[in-house]
Amino acid sequence: MREANSPEEQAAYNDSAVAIAEQLTEARRALMMPKMTEAATIEERFGPLERAGMGVALEYERMGNQPVTDGLKERADRYGFAFEHLGITIGTIVHGIDLKGELDADLVRFIRDVLLERKVVCFRDQHLDEDEQVAFGRHFGELDAFPFGPPGDNPYIVKIQASHRAPARQNLWHTDVTWMEKPSLGSIAQCIEVPPIGGDTLFSDSHAVYLGLPKALSERIQHLHGINDYRVFLARDPGLDPDFVESMKERIPFGVSHPLCRTHPETGKTALYIHGGFLRHDSLFDVRTGKPLPKEEAEALVASLLTQHSRPEYICRYRWEPGSIAFWDNRAVQHYAACDYFPHRRLLQRVTVSGDRPFYDPDAAPRAA
Numbered sequence: 001m002r003e004a005n006s007p008e009e010q011a012a013y014n015d016s017a018v019a020i021a022e023q024l025t026e027a028r029r030a031l032m033m034p035k036m037t038e039a040a041t042i043e044e045r046f047g048p049l050e051r052a053g054m055g056v057a058l059e060y061e062r063m064g065n066q067p068v069t070d071g072l073k074e075r076a077d078r079y080g081f082a083f084e085h086l087g088i089t090i091g092t093i094v095h096g097i098d099l100k101g102e103l104d105a106d107l108v109r110f111i112r113d114v115l116l117e118r119k120v121v122c123f124r125d126q127h128l129d130e131d132e133q134v135a136f137g138r139h140f141g142e143l144d145a146f147p148f149g150p151p152g153d154n155p156y157i158v159k160i161q162a163s164h165r166a167p168a169r170q171n172l173w174h175t176d177v178t179w180m181e182k183p184s185l186g187s188i189a190q191c192i193e194v195p196p197i198g199g200d201t202l203f204s205d206s207h208a209v210y211l212g213l214p215k216a217l218s219e220r221i222q223h224l225h226g227i228n229d230y231r232v233f234l235a236r237d238p239g240l241d242p243d244f245v246e247s248m249k250e251r252i253p254f255g256v257s258h259p260l261c262r263t264h265p266e267t268g269k270t271a272l273y274i275h276g277g278f279l280r281h282d283s284l285f286d287v288r289t290g291k292p293l294p295k296e297e298a299e300a301l302v303a304s305l306l307t308q309h310s311r312p313e314y315i316c317r318y319r320w321e322p323g324s325i326a327f328w329d330n331r332a333v334q335h336y337a338a339c340d341y342f343p344h345r346r347l348l349q350r351v352t353v354s355g356d357r358p359f360y361d362p363d364a365a366p367r368a369a
């Protein structure tokens with residue numbers, strides 16, 4: 001049994017603790033006051049060790065220290081829609097909207113602008129059938145069919161399902177389909193069946209993550225690229241006919257180069273852009289010279305980058321209900337589907353909107369939303 005303090009020992013300790021707290025507070029006030037003027041920057045206020053809080057604060061400052069711009073809020077008010085924000089810089093549920101049927105150009109532009117400002121836009125109680133969900137996706141561009149998942153009756157739908165026979169496998173931080181030369185701009189998932197508890201999807205703000213990286217790290221990765229491929233899908237089916245696998249690789253390139261820092265083509269913001277399952281961890285190279293990094297250095301760098309998105313400060317969490325939709329921007333966020341509901345069932349159906357080739361522009365200035 002552990003020995004507890006006697007009442008006298010406890011009282012003596014507490015007396016000392018209270019006295020030290022008073023002295024320390026005085027000393028800190030004297031040391032900090034000259035530095036913490038109103039003009040102090042966010043970096044100065046947070047200091048070098050509070051990277052995640054600082055990253056979020058810098059991103060929020062860039063958003064005008066408000067979750068959405070005044071203009072977007074006014075447009076929502078005119079429609080009679082209500083915003084429910086999930087995180088300070090990321091994720092918004094738009095209430096009062098009906099996505100069935102024809103959407104006019106202004107409403108499509110509104111949804112796209114919510115996506116650009118908030119990175120993830122969500123809706124409740126939509127209950128779109130497969131064709132309706134595909135039609136909704138087409139408002140935002142071409143669609144990418146998905147070659148590695150079970151399609152729905154509509155070939156642009158992919159079913160994301162888990163049950164007691166096949167537990168979920170999407171529980172890693174990632175951005176979708178980085179094995180594509182032009183990865184999908186965004187994904188639109190709708191919940192069909194939800195477990196009684198759990199099964200949430202978490203989203204992490206890749207722009208805030210980038211701003212929160214230690215300076216030396218963000219400078220180190222500025223011009224680095226890595227090779228991404230879809231080997232994880234092939235590894236799930238080791239019995240596949242090699243000729244079929246070869247013909248697959250001829251039709252869909254196996255190994256494409258992407259930057260670790262990705263500039264958003266519409267907002268001008270840069271994101272940390274990485275998928276731990278698709279990226280070959282030893283494949284980093286400097287895109288200016290083509291020179292590869294030593295294997296150990298590349299792997300250590302990737303390992304460190306893969307821990308960044310999991311800091312709670314960057315994350316919002318979406319609780320699914322049947323008919324819930326989440327539309328996320330793969331250029332601005334990573335996501336993680338919590339695998340915490342076995343043996344229950346969970347079923348989502350997803351369409352993906354075609355994107356462009358990722359690039360990094362060190363001179364890009366984030367545009368006003």
Ligand SMILES: [Fe+2]
Binds near residue numbers: 174
């Ligand atoms: Fe995903």
